[in-house]
């Protein structure tokens with residue numbers, strides 16, 4: 317039967333789920349039925365989908381009657397359920413706590429993206445100075461957290477890399493330069509070497525705008 321995974325290909329947290337699935341499938345046999353929902357066409361508001369996720373967001377999964385939404389919970393569940401020993405979600409409590417911290421902190425990085433880069437793009441208005449300051453401060457913190465590590469948490473790829481990597485891909489969509497943040501830049505280049513990264517996260521501006529604003533174009 318497999319797991320139904322509901323996504324939209326332009327949705328940041330959906331892309332984190334898609335990367336997690338691709339990485340897990342490299343080592344374990346899990347059948348996933350990917351179901352692309354067209355958000356502008358309101359395919360996430362159908363009675364069938366609302367039964368799975370009353371919050372009507374993607375990603376969501378239905379695993380033989382077990383329904384779950386919220387991307388970070390989904391990434392952790394897929395590892396715990398299908399590859400419990402995987403270093404993608406380490407079992408050592410302290411290392412796992414660092415992964416969890418990053419999964420929480422990435423919400424801050426996503427908010428900064430929305431309040432500064434996306435806000436400017438959609439409204440044409442310069443964001444308030446305090447938001448721009450917070451935006452850069454958070455990137456500085458992230459750059460220092462990565463430091464010399466290959467991945468976010470040491471030298472092993474984890475689900476934190478997928479969640480944050482999908483967010484940082486958005487910054488690239490807006491041509492944001494990470495030259496002032498060399499560790500983020502190096503870490504992101506490492507992620508781009510993953511065989512599925514570009515396919516899942518990289519779109520032309522035209523494709524992205526069509527996907528965001530029009531229906532029936534994003535499957």
Ligand SMILES: N[C@@H](CCC(=O)N[C@@H](CS)C(=O)NCC(=O)O)C(=O)O
Pocket residue numbers: 324326327328329330355360371372373374375385386387388
């Ligand atoms: N915190 C949630 C955010 C999910 C979310 O907001 N997804 C957006 C697409 S990126 C969505 O489905 N929006 C449709 C809606 O809210 O009705 C997660 O990480 O899964």
